[in-house]
Amino acid sequence: MISTTWRYLGENWAYVGQLVVEHLRIVFLANGLAVVLGLALGIFIAKRGREALAELVLYTAGILLTIPSLALYGILMAILDALGLVSIGLVPVVIALTLYGLLPILRNTTTALRSTDPATLEAGRGMGMSEAQLLWRVRVPLAVPAVMAGLRQAMVMNVGIAAIGAYIGAGGLGQLIFRGIANTRADLVLAGALCVSLLAVGLDLALGALERLATPRGIRKEARR
């Protein structure tokens, strides 16, 4: 079976490549949105005096993550349909993955922004930095590693969930798996699963490298003596 899988991948590399591109498009779109939303929302709820709101938002994001992806696709399709919008294909899948990706990014952003060393903040305030200057020049740069770690987690998770998006016509590597199941072609299922796994591992490594690059030099571990 492994050999038929290899043969299939060898003979259909252009098609499989196209599926990989589709898959990545879904994941990048969704996680791009999740990072923007997560950062904005994280900064908003990390402010002092919004602890209760932060609890609520993080709890909600946690609940979202427990909804099985197929069910969430179904719910989103119904909502989009009721609003008279495109209810099938890319749109509901990207929305669902954005919601899934939100939790790790949001949680890490909020925690990191809240855990800035109080002495650093006091020094900044005492020198006459405004709250906005403190946020953008100190707290956000110091939160970058945590935000990147959250993004990495969300990305790897979403590569897997995106495969199910093929079921509602979003394309991507899930197509191979679903076609294999429908036609009892185990080699197709395996080919799809293999590609999804490789993609997840590859993205994880790439984002790990990016995480190091994006970390301000002074707080990288190797900079410490």
Place this chain on the structure above:
Amino acid sequence: MIELRSVTKVFPGGARAVDNVSLQIHQGEFCVLLGPSGCGKTTTLKMINRLVPLTAGEIHVGDRDIRSLRVTDLRRRIGYAIQEVGLFPHMTVAQNIAIVPRLLGWPAARRRARAHDLLELLGLTPADDYLRRYPAELSGGQRQRVGVARALGADPAILLMDEPFGAIDPITRERLQDEFLRIQNEIRKTVVFVTHDIHEAIKLGDRVALMRDGRLVQHAPPAQLLSQPADDFVRGFVGTDRTLKSLRLTAVRDVMGASPARARIGDTLVAAREAMDKLGKTVLPVADDEDTFVGWISRTVATGSGLVGARVIPYLVLGSPGMPLNEALALMLESATGQLAIVDDERRLVGLVTFETLFERVRRPPEPPSASEVQP
């Protein structure tokens, strides 16, 4: 320069942290806010740059009510250094020092030159090497220096310091204090310095404001705080060894008997004995022909005939004119004769400190330069 008028701080919940404190700090003065923890000294300091809003009273900085300025403008005019330092870990030393200059819109070249000069002032040399480093690459003492350099970043006239040397090992702390005194002599900032350490307060302050339970108990120069404590609390706080502490405030040169009587190595023992009889002394310092101090001659060893040079008791310790009296006392306890010879850089005998000198000093402490300013 800084004036607190009946300043009171009541925290939400009713805790009265600072209670009706009035205080004047002159331009170029080093004012220490001293007291046990919870006495309100840090709160008082933080009200000056409005990190803590005041409940009642007024604070004026250079003729202006601090509430008439925008809070960020006020703080950018006042240097601020804290015990935890709070350097920004993602910024280089150069960027950290240039934070306020950058907020004030100084051009990059001027910021860099300023950071360079400040590192040299604080003894972090070669400055170019330190400019590029990150806080994580510095030792605790070095970080503290950078913290002080950062507080001086935009050359503010006023410096607020909250136990800046509190978290450093005693040896480094002592050195930082000495260096800061040297720097302060050069730059003459108006400094408000919070500490709970009486030694630090006495060493650094021009005047010390001692606080207890939010109230100002005594505001006086260190010598006066030690010699005329306002009440039992002050007496207890400065400690039963306040006499010893006060010795630190006087330099040897101010009390030493100048050009003391001496024997020469070429004198005869007979002459030395006669000199001791005449002066009523049992010990004399001995100098050679160039007046270099070589040791002691005492009645017990100056017996028989011969020359002083043959019986000289070698010295174990030497004092210098700039030495504080507490150090002189410590050396005297180690000296074979219970006296301390004070010598100049060429080891020429220029003075002598005896226990009588110290008794005299302790019995008649120096007059404080200004009239007493004890607050009710």
